[in-house]
Amino acid sequence: MSTVIDHGHADHAHGPAKGLMRWVLTTNHKDIGTMYLWFAFTMFLLGGSFAMVIRAELFQPGLQIVQPAFFNQMTTMHGLIMVFGAVMPAFVGLANWMIPLMIGAPDMALPRMNNFSFWLLPAAFLLLVSTLFTPGGGPNFGWTFYAPLSTTYAPESVTFFIFAIHLMGISSIMGAINVVATILNLRAPGMTLMKMPLFVWTWLITAFLLIAVMPVLAGCVTMMLMDIHFGTSFFSAAGGGDPVLFQHVFWFFGHPEVYIMILPAFGAVSSIIPTFSRKPLFGYTSMVYATASIAFLSFIVWAHHMFVVGIPLVGELFFMYATLLIAVPTGVKVFNWVSTMWQGSLTFETPMLFAVAFVILFTIGGFSGLMLAIAPADFQYHDTYFVVAHFHYVLVPGAIFGIFASAYYWLPKWTGHMYDETLGKLHFWLSFVGMNMAFFPMHFVGLAGMPRRVPDYNLQFADFNMVSSIGAFMFGATQIFFLFIVIKCIRGGPPAPAKPWDGAEGLEWSVPSPAPYHTFTTPPEVK
Amino acid sequence: MKPSLYSPCGSGLARDGGRSGAELPALRPSSQASQLPQKVQSQVGAMADSVPLKRLVTRLLILVLAMFAFGFALVPIYDVMCKAFGINGKTAGQYEGEQMVDPSRQVRVQFLSTNAIDMVWEFHSKADEIVVNPGAVNEMLFVAYNPTDKPMTAQAIPSISPAEAAMYFHKTECFCFTQQVLQPGERIEMPVRFIVDRAMPKDVKHLTLAYTLFDITARQPPVAVRTGG
Numbered sequence: 001m002s003t004v005i006d007h008g009h010a011d012h013a014h015g016p017a018k019g020l021m022r023w024v025l026t027t028n029h030k031d032i033g034t035m036y037l038w039f040a041f042t043m044f045l046l047g048g049s050f051a052m053v054i055r056a057e058l059f060q061p062g063l064q065i066v067q068p069a070f071f072n073q074m075t076t077m078h079g080l081i082m083v084f085g086a087v088m089p090a091f092v093g094l095a096n097w098m099i100p101l102m103i104g105a106p107d108m109a110l111p112r113m114n115n116f117s118f119w120l121l122p123a124a125f126l127l128l129v130s131t132l133f134t135p136g137g138g139p140n141f142g143w144t145f146y147a148p149l150s151t152t153y154a155p156e157s158v159t160f161f162i163f164a165i166h167l168m169g170i171s172s173i174m175g176a177i178n179v180v181a182t183i184l185n186l187r188a189p190g191m192t193l194m195k196m197p198l199f200v201w202t203w204l205i206t207a208f209l210l211i212a213v214m215p216v217l218a219g220c221v222t223m224m225l226m227d228i229h230f231g232t233s234f235f236s237a238a239g240g241g242d243p244v245l246f247q248h249v250f251w252f253f254g255h256p257e258v259y260i261m262i263l264p265a266f267g268a269v270s271s272i273i274p275t276f277s278r279k280p281l282f283g284y285t286s287m288v289y290a291t292a293s294i295a296f297l298s299f300i301v302w303a304h305h306m307f308v309v310g311i312p313l314v315g316e317l318f319f320m321y322a323t324l325l326i327a328v329p330t331g332v333k334v335f336n337w338v339s340t341m342w343q344g345s346l347t348f349e350t351p352m353l354f355a356v357a358f359v360i361l362f363t364i365g366g367f368s369g370l371m372l373a374i375a376p377a378d379f380q381y382h383d384t385y386f387v388v389a390h391f392h393y394v395l396v397p398g399a400i401f402g403i404f405a406s407a408y409y410w411l412p413k414w415t416g417h418m419y420d421e422t423l424g425k426l427h428f429w430l431s432f433v434g435m436n437m438a439f440f441p442m443h444f445v446g447l448a449g450m451p452r453r454v455p456d457y458n459l460q461f462a463d464f465n466m467v468s469s470i471g472a473f474m475f476g477a478t479q480i481f482f483l484f485i486v487i488k489c490i491r492g493g494p495p496a497p498a499k500p501w502d503g504a505e506g507l508e509w510s511v512p513s514p515a516p517y518h519t520f521t522t523p524p525e526v527k
Numbered sequence: 528m529k530p531s532l533y534s535p536c537g538s539g540l541a542r543d544g545g546r547s548g549a550e551l552p553a554l555r556p557s558s559q560a561s562q563l564p565q566k567v568q569s570q571v572g573a574m575a576d577s578v579p580l581k582r583l584v585t586r587l588l589i590l591v592l593a594m595f596a597f598g599f600a601l602v603p604i605y606d607v608m609c610k611a612f613g614i615n616g617k618t619a620g621q622y623e624g625e626q627m628v629d630p631s632r633q634v635r636v637q638f639l640s641t642n643a644i645d646m647v648w649e650f651h652s653k654a655d656e657i658v659v660n661p662g663a664v665n666e667m668l669f670v671a672y673n674p675t676d677k678p679m680t681a682q683a684i685p686s687i688s689p690a691e692a693a694m695y696f697h698k699t700e701c702f703c704f705t706q707q708v709l710q711p712g713e714r715i716e717m718p719v720r721f722i723v724d725r726a727m728p729k730d731v732k733h734l735t736l737a738y739t740l741f742d743i744t745a746r747q748p749p750v751a752v753r754t755g756g
Contacts, residue, residue: 109580152644177587185580215591219598231746234602237684238643238741242617245605249598310690312614 015517024119027111029096030515032118034414036093037407039121041483043085044400046129048476050078055438055472057455058465071455072140073132079143083261084168085125087395090403091264092117092175095203098410099179101508101515102197104188104524109181110174117174124167131157142453144254147235147246151227158228162221169218176210179203188507190526194288197506198281201288202267205295209256209263212299217253220246244309251302259298262362262394263291265402266333269355271506272409273337276352277344278503283336290329290336297326307378316375323373327366334363349501350424354405357397357432365393368443386446392439396475397432404431404482411489412496416514419489427485430478437471612694616686616737621704622697622722626662629725633658636723638667639737646742648673648681648709653716661725664699669717669738673709678749681707681740688735695727696734703738708749 016022016031026032053074057065066074096114100107108114131138136155139145150158183196183204196204223234223246233239235246266287274281281287303311303319311319337359348356368390372378381387404427411419441464450461457465499509507526511519578586609617636659638652649672659665673679683703687693698704702717709715721736 110584173591177584177591180587181580181583184578184583211587211590212594215595216598216601219595219601223599223602237739238682238743239746240684242605242609245602248605249601252598252601310616310688312612312691315614 025115027107027115028517029100029108029111029114030414030517032108032114033093033096033098035118036089036096036121039118040086040088040090040093040403043081043089043125045479045483047078047081047086048479050074050081051472052476054078055469058457059469060466061457061459061462063456066455068455069137069140072142072453073138075453076139076142076145077129077132080128080139081125082395083143083257084165085121087261087399087403088172089121091203091206091261091399092172094199094264094268094403094406094410095175095179097414098406098508099182099200099203100186101413101511101519102200102506103183103186103191104507104520104526105182105186106518106520108178109186110178113174114178117171117178120167120171120174124164124171127160127167128164131155131160134160144250145224146250147224147227147243151224151235154228159225162225165221166218169214172210173214176207176214179207180211183207188520188523188526191507194285195526197267198270198284198287198291199264199267202263202270202291205291206260206263209260209295209298213253213256213260216249217257220249220253223249244306247306247309248302251305252299254305255302256295256298258391258394259294261399262402263295265358265399265406266291268402268406268409269337269358272351272355272405273340273359275409275501275504276347276349276355277341278346279340279344280505281336282339282342283332286332287336290332293329294326297322297329301326304373304375304378307375308382320373320375324370327370330366334359334366345503349408349421350419350428351405351409353425353428353432354401354408357428358401358405361397361401361436362394365390365395365398368393381446383452384446385442385450385452388452389439389442389446392442396435396439401431404428407486409501410508411486412500413508413511413513413515415490415493416496417489417491417493418496418500419485419493423481423485423488427478427482430481431475434471434473434475434478438468438475439471441465441468441471614690614693616688616690616693618685618687618693618696618698621701622699624697624722626722626725628660628662630660632661632729634661634723634727634731635733636665636721637733637735638669639735640669641737641739643739643741646681646740647675648679648740648742649714650738650740659723661723661727664720664722666718666720669702669719670714671707671709671717671740672714673711676711678708678710679742679744680747680749681709682743683707683738683740686737686739688737689731692727692731692734695724695731696736697722697724706743706747 016026016028023031023035026035053066054071057063057071096108099105128138134155134157136157138155138157139150139161141149141154145161150161183200187196193201223232226232227234227236227241233241235241235243237243270281270287301319301323303315304323307316307319341356346352368386372381372387372390408419408424411417445457445461445464445468448461450457496513498512500513501509507520507524508515510524608614610619635656637656638654640651642648642650649670651670653668653670657665657667669683671681685698685701685703687696698719698721700718700720702719707715707717719736723734
């Protein structure tokens with residue numbers, strides 16, 4: 001058993017290699033985390049620019065700027081890039097940076113695989129984005145790529161899209177395996193599961209969700225590939241298949257996927273709110289169980305996306321009640337966050353502003369989700385802008401604000417400098433106002449019947465759409481400002497102490513800022 | 528003493544769970560991606576309460592493969608569920624049974640004939656609807672005509688609305704059980720014989736049998752001369 005590997009105890013610490021190859025070959029969790037975060041931000045700007053095209057076209061009724069065919073490619077690519085390119089890699093980046101620091105591990109458990117997981121992503125997205133320049137155009141069937149739109153009627157480039165999804169899936173699965181292995185095997189002595197910060201807990205559960213559903217997505221696009229090229233009929237009624245089957249397989253992946261995009265944000269906010277409330281998190285244990293319940297329930301609610309395809313009454317009732325049930329653990333979480341703030345010594349630095357906005361606005365998104373969960377009401381709301389409003393309220397102030405809050409919270413640890421608090425707050429308020437202006441009116445036009453994924457609309461929706469577009473431009477431009485704030489923070493600023501937030505708890509604050517290239521080479525003792 | 532092994536750049540990384548926490552891990556002084564044989568990492572203990580890294584990763588990979596297989600298993604599961612619960616208006620195969628006629632009840636059966644996109648045949652039923660008694664055997668003729676100058680193969684896919692009536696709609700004979708090959712300019716009449724089950728819920732008074740006709744010439748090239756009726 002004991003294979004002694006002695007390298008002469010050459011204990012001189014070494015930093016990163018020099019030059020470009022540092023980033024190509026790195027197996028350091030901090031380097032890889034940084035690359036993930038930059039990649040996610042790049043994709044966020046790219047997906048955001050597609051959203052700007054959409055909102056510019058919808059600024060006024062009538063076709064002004066782009067043709068419907070291109071508009072469809074924009075909505076599809078916006079969704080795909082934001083989900084798979086921005087939100088998921090951002091959380092993997094945060095996981096890479098913070099999980100080893102939070103559990104006292106020297107690195108991720110599988111560092112080489114970590115490198116490979118990251119480098120698959122640029123390949124996948126180059127492949128995906130390149131389809132926009134192919135003769136038939138890029139994917140135009142919506143990010144949910146329902147068959148037969150994505151099979152029989154798809155542009156030629158759909159095969160590129162399928163391979164891109166395969167690559168992203170492999171990347172996510174490897175990332176998830178890495179997270180599970182790190183959390184289960186590399187915790188410092190004394191760091192029992194129930195002592196882990198909630199960000200680690202939520203990521204552990206997220207990783208299991210990824211391992212469970214990304215293979216199903218891979219299977220789904222594989223079936224598409226076979227239908228398109230090898231003459232099978234999984235989703236083709238002509239050969240005995242069924243297009244509705246596609247929706248079942250897709251949403252079996254798709255619903256857990258939406259929790260994959262929000263659970264890590266829950267975890268980050270559960271670290272940030274106690275810090276700026278100067279109180280320990282209220283109800284830690286219930287938070288863990290609530291997260292696990294949400295993850296479990298996410299597997300049995302998928303058909304609420306399909307209330308109108310014609311599922312039996314019993315099915316509609318089951319999926320409706322199961323969906324409404326998710327409000328219970330989510331309510332527990334919101335209650336705990338509010339109780340953590342209750343009678344705390346609150347201060348509102350930028351991370352806290354984003355975290356508080358997260359709690360309020362995510363709850364609004366949750367409530368519109370409850371409205372959509374009611375099957376008979378959903379017959380009316382289905383495929384309207386109300387749905388768009390709902391999922392943007394859970395994803396933008398949910399997932400994205402969670403990422404912004406995390407970024408501001410841990411930027412001092414990453415860069416060794418404090419970010420500019422005034423600019424940070426300005427970023428928050430511009431984002432907050434822009435985001436609400438963009439998405440709140442969508443509730444109204446949706447309830448009034450404006451359908452999703454249209455480049456043109458009825459005149460009665462004109463004013464609200466103009467407000468939406470102005471808000472969207474404001475939100476979009478604000479994110480360039482965020483880039484400026486981050487670069488400014490990297491280049492200089494007041495030096496950050498090891499623990500820049502007086503109320504912060506956790507191992508990550510026990511290492512200096514910026515975090516050295518190698519941390520916890522000796523396991524810390526956790527009491 | 529068991530070694531602690533730490534290679535921030537290597538392929539393997541594991542920690543001896545604090546049992547030998549006093550021993551400093553050996554840092555590899557190289558920044559090039561390296562180097563440790565895979566089997567070494569599995570020989571180093573992980574945390575006391577956890578499974579070794581290699582076994583853990585193997586288990587997770589098995590889970591990944593199982594879920595990939597599950598994705599494909601959803602296909603037959605879906606078919607079984609549709610059959611068992613009559614979801615999606617899917618009708619079963621050929622019905623062999625017989626039923627007593629229920630003269631006290633009447634059900635209106637409506638027929639829809641639709642061409643899938645790119646299908647050019649003329650395709651319609653002889654009548655739009657008939658009124659039937661549950662239990663009785665009824666027949667409706669559908670007409671198909673190939674107006675093109677080449678032989679074509681077609682497949683009709685049936686669907687019943689409301690979906691919960693699908694399991695009470697039995698076809699003793701249907702052109703949808705086979706494919707149709709039509710020569711250029713050929714016209715045929717295709718029968719469907721069906722029984723509406725006596726056990727069908729009383730609140731269903733009206734049902735629709737919809738056929739969509741697909742061109743499957745590319746998938747099943749027709750033989751040049753038709754061999755049978």
